[in-house]
Amino acid sequence: NAGVTQTPKFRILKIGQSMTLQCTQDMNHNYMYWYRQDPGMGLKLIYYSVGAGITDKGEVPNGYNVSRSTTEDFPLRLELAAPSQTSVYFCASSYPSLGRPAYEQYFGPGTRLTVT
Amino acid sequence: GQQVMQIPQYQHVQEGEDFTTYCNSSTTLSNIQWYKQRPGGHPVFLIQLVKSGEVKKQKRLTFQFGEAKKNSSLHITATQTTDVGTYFCAGTRRGSQGNLIFGKGTKLSVKP
Numbered sequence: 414n415a416g417v418t419q420t421p422k423f424r425i426l427k428i429g430q431s432m433t434l435q436c437t438q439d440m441n442h443n444y445m446y447w448y449r450q451d452p453g454m455g456l457k458l459i460y461y462s463v464g465a466g467i468t469d470k471g472e473v474p475n476g477y478n479v480s481r482s483t484t485e486d487f488p489l490r491l492e493l494a495a496p497s498q499t500s501v502y503f504c505a506s507s508y509p510s511l512g513r514p515a516y517e518q519y520f521g522p523g524t525r526l527t528v529t
Numbered sequence: 530g531q532q533v534m535q536i537p538q539y540q541h542v543q544e545g546e547d548f549t550t551y552c553n554s555s556t557t558l559s560n561i562q563w564y565k566q567r568p569g570g571h572p573v574f575l576i577q578l579v580k581s582g583e584v585k586k587q588k589r590l591t592f593q594f595g596e597a598k599k600n601s602s603l604h605i606t607a608t609q610t611t612d613v614g615t616y617f618c619a620g621t622r623r624g625s626q627g628n629l630i631f632g633k634g635t636k637l638s639v640k641p
Contacts, residue, residue: 444627453538455617455631456572471628503571509627517562517574518629 417521425527426494434489436504444507445487449500494528535632548605550635552618559621561601567614
């Protein structure tokens with residue numbers, strides 16, 4: 414199993430450009446997440462999905478959009494990139510089941526994005 | 530909103546010394562997880578604590594969950610250079626969908 418994969422690893426965007434960060438997991442996990450990590454900070458939840466066709470906002474959703482058409486893929490779309498979106502983006506997946514606590518999250522290697 | 534506070538932010542130790550990081554929540558947690566992130570890497574799950582007063586050990590690492598389920602700690606005995614990285618606690622609020630709220634982490638450096 415490859416686990417959680419993310420592409421690209423690095424990207425430099427100009428202000429106002431758009432891009433999609435790709436995330437794929439091959440563990441058949443139903444929960445998937447997008448986080449951003451700013452220097453010296455913890456991870457902040459952008460969006461999450463509890464299954465194909467279902468997405469919801471996290472703590473910092475503004476400026477981002479997501480979709481979940483399949484169990485495996487959870488792309489994150491940045492429209493009109495701004496310098497404040499310079500960060501490291503991590504995708505994660507997990508497999509909580511009803512009545513049990515949250516399971517461990519498996520993280521991808523991250524995408525380092527710079528907006529100038 | 531709910532916060533998970535973690536201290537200290539940085540810790541520099543000599544190899545062989547002990548290390549402890551503390552995590553406090555403003556509200557009662559359903560469970561708490563600990564992750565380690567090596568420099569330039571991604572967070573990796575270490576452990577999950579669920580029960581009030583729970584203590585778990587992994588070799589030189591000891592994890593505790595407070596009686597009130599509002600605080601937790603990670604203690605490393607006799608640190609090694611391989612322990613270098615940032616340690617994050619992450620809690621799940623009761624009644625939530627299970628989304629984790631991460632502390633800001635404690636960055637550990639170990640001098641050989």
